[in-house]
Amino acid sequence: MHFDQGWPLSNAEYPMPSPDSTHSYYRASMSEPRARHAPLRGRCETKVCVIGGGFAGLNTAFGLTERGTTDVLLLESDRIGHGASGRNGGFVFGGFSRGEGALLHELGPSRARALYAGTTAAVELIRRRIQRCRIECDQRETGVIWANWFRDQEVLRARQRLLAEHYGVDWQWLPETDLRRLVHSTRYHDGLFEPQAFHFHPLKYAWGLAQAATAAGLTIHEHTPAIALERSGGGWRIRTPEGEIEAEQVVLSCGGYLAGLRRAVDAGVMPIATYVMVTEPLGARMSEVMTTNAAIYDSRFAFDYYRPLPDTRLLWGGRISVLDRSPDAVKRLLYRDLLKVFPQLAGVRIDYAWSGLMSYARHQMPQIGRIDDGLWLAQAFGGHGVAPTTFAGEVLASAIAEGDPQWQEFADYGLVSALKPAGFIGAQLSYWWAQAKDEWKAWRETSN
Ligand SMILES: Cc1cc2nc3c(=O)[nH]c(=O)nc-3n(C[C@H](O)[C@H](O)[C@H](O)COP(=O)(O)OP(=O)(O)OC[C@H]3O[C@@H](n4cnc5c(N)ncnc54)[C@H](O)[C@@H]3O)c2cc1C
Numbered sequence: 001m002h003f004d005q006g007w008p009l010s011n012a013e014y015p016m017p018s019p020d021s022t023h024s025y026y027r028a029s030m031s032e033p034r035a036r037h038a039p040l041r042g043r044c045e046t047k048v049c050v051i052g053g054g055f056a057g058l059n060t061a062f063g064l065t066e067r068g069t070t071d072v073l074l075l076e077s078d079r080i081g082h083g084a085s086g087r088n089g090g091f092v093f094g095g096f097s098r099g100e101g102a103l104l105h106e107l108g109p110s111r112a113r114a115l116y117a118g119t120t121a122a123v124e125l126i127r128r129r130i131q132r133c134r135i136e137c138d139q140r141e142t143g144v145i146w147a148n149w150f151r152d153q154e155v156l157r158a159r160q161r162l163l164a165e166h167y168g169v170d171w172q173w174l175p176e177t178d179l180r181r182l183v184h185s186t187r188y189h190d191g192l193f194e195p196q197a198f199h200f201h202p203l204k205y206a207w208g209l210a211q212a213a214t215a216a217g218l219t220i221h222e223h224t225p226a227i228a229l230e231r232s233g234g235g236w237r238i239r240t241p242e243g244e245i246e247a248e249q250v251v252l253s254c255g256g257y258l259a260g261l262r263r264a265v266d267a268g269v270m271p272i273a274t275y276v277m278v279t280e281p282l283g284a285r286m287s288e289v290m291t292t293n294a295a296i297y298d299s300r301f302a303f304d305y306y307r308p309l310p311d312t313r314l315l316w317g318g319r320i321s322v323l324d325r326s327p328d329a330v331k332r333l334l335y336r337d338l339l340k341v342f343p344q345l346a347g348v349r350i351d352y353a354w355s356g357l358m359s360y361a362r363h364q365m366p367q368i369g370r371i372d373d374g375l376w377l378a379q380a381f382g383g384h385g386v387a388p389t390t391f392a393g394e395v396l397a398s399a400i401a402e403g404d405p406q407w408q409e410f411a412d413y414g415l416v417s418a419l420k421p422a423g424f425i426g427a428q429l430s431y432w433w434a435q436a437k438d439e440w441k442a443w444r445e446t447s448n
Contacts, residue, residue, distance in 0.1 A: 023353075024087055024278075025315065025351070029201070031136065031204070034080075039223045039242065042244075046246075047069060047248050047249065048072045049249070050075070051226045051250065052083075052255065052259070053220065054085035054253065054254075055202075055389035056385075057074055059390045059397075064400060065216035067398065067401035070216065073221070076223075077257070078222070080220065080222065081203045084358055085386075087203075087354060088202050088356065089276065090200050091197065092123055094197070094387055097383055100163060100166070100167060104162070111409065113166060114409065116169075117167075117168075119391050122388065123197065126390055129209065133209070134208075138204065142293035142294045142295070143193055144294060145174060145183070145292070145295070146171070147188040148190045149187065149189075149299050149300045150441055172195065173190065173193075176188070181291070183290045183292065183296060225259075226259060227241060228261070229261040234373075234374070235248045235249070236249075236250045238250065256269065256271030256356075256357030264417075265415065268379070268416065268418060271358070272357065272359075272382075274321075274383060275354070276315065276334075277330060278313050278314070279350055280351050282312045282314060283312050286308060286312045286314070288345075294307075301431075301438055304341060316337070318334060318337050325355060334353070358381070359380050360380060361380035361382075361415075362416055365410070366380045367380045367410070368395055369411065370399070370407065376396050376400065395410075
């Protein structure tokens with residue numbers, strides 16, 4: 001998602017989500033018992049050690065095994081998919097948190113197009129992997145709608161033009177009458193439909209990916225936080241509570257759940273919380289809300305995002321904040337947002353609510369590349385990370401296994417400081433400011 005200009009907190013400064021806030025629909029709806037990977041005990045050696053079992057780490061590890069590098073070990077401090085990757089909205093679409101206009105301006109047409117194309121290729125790669133590895137992840141090939149909260153069409157028209165002219169991507173125009181036939185809310189005007197996008201159950205996908213990668217030779221250790229990283233001869237030594245690893249190469253991919261291994265790496269991102277809730281099954285009532293299976297988000301800076309689930313529940317997400325919130329607070333906040341769009345759902349029961357941390361860099365682009373000899377980084381995917389983490393996994397796997405220099409294309413978006421703690425205040429203020437501007441614009445439109 002384009003949680004564009006906001007960003008937030010470090011381990012020390014940030015109240016990590018309480019265990020309750022991980023009470024997610026995704027966990028509750030895992031169809032099979034998840035394979036457990038034993039914590040690391042003792043010493044071992046490996047060619048590549050990947051730290052972090054979210055999509056960035058999993059995709060890098062899987063990409064390595066696909067390229068014949070089977071001596072790969074992945075450490076996860078909790079369980080696979082514990083972070084943003086196992087809690088997100090499940091939208092799988094191209095692009096980065098950084099807008100396409102900014103990319104064009106900063107990189108020029110051909111480099112911007114090449115980077116964007118990496119994310120649309122990643123959407124296709126996810127599709128292929130789901131099919132090839134037979135991952136059951138409630139995939140819904142129904143596209144994504146960007147619904148206009150405002151009457152003013154220009155923002156949508158301009159984005160549609162920009163995507164077509166510079167990125168070769170066709171988002172289809174959805175006139176207000178058509179949109180309202182699909183989504184029964186008077187809040188929206190026109191929309192853009194992204195047919196190549198889809199949505200899925202991200203935790204099932206993370207687990208499927210982990211299973212496929214272990215079948216191909218990857219070793220995973222869960223409940224194994226990396227607690228120290230230091231040089232050792234030509235490689236690296238990683239310490240864990242009960243073990244030690246000597247690795248030729250290391251990949252840091254810890255997202256907003258900062259690893260505490262390298263100061264500059266943690267300082268480079270703001271962890272920002274965002275919230276999700278899931279209703280009770282709506283049954284036939286779903287048709288009062290929507291008659292499309294597309295996933296939907298709107299055109300405000302602080303947008304809502306939602307999608308129908310296979311069991312007729314509605315998954316609803318939104319808000320970004322530097323504050324973590326309890327599941328009850330998340331429910332209260334998001335329920336109000338839900339009723340603004342679908343008043344017909346008044347009284348609906350909310351069965352699940354949780355929060356997750358995204359990692360944002362100041363430049364709103366992922367930080368991907370080599371930061372020291374044999375030390376690689378993939379973080380700062382923000383709120384738009386499912387496809388970009390897959391892209392990053394390919395870039396890093398081909399760099400490590402084959403010496404591919406493509407990672408240097410991300411050099412413009414380096415490891416700059418996120419200016420914590422002042423950045424938290426700036427992030428929250430800029431979020432509120434953008435939210436206020438949206439409210440003002442909507443108010444002006446309705447009062448004219
Ligand atoms: C609520 C929410 C909704 C979102 N919705 C969408 C969406 O619909 N579509 C989309 O494209 N993107 C979405 N995003 C963003 C997307 O989920 C992220 O950008 C992406 O998952 C980031 O993946 P990651 O691997 O970098 O981080 P994470 O998935 O957070 O993984 C990092 C992992 O590292 C582990 N770790 C941390 N420190 C250590 C350590 N020292 N040792 C070992 N392990 C460690 C953590 O436990 C964690 O599992 C959303 C994010 C959130 C939070």
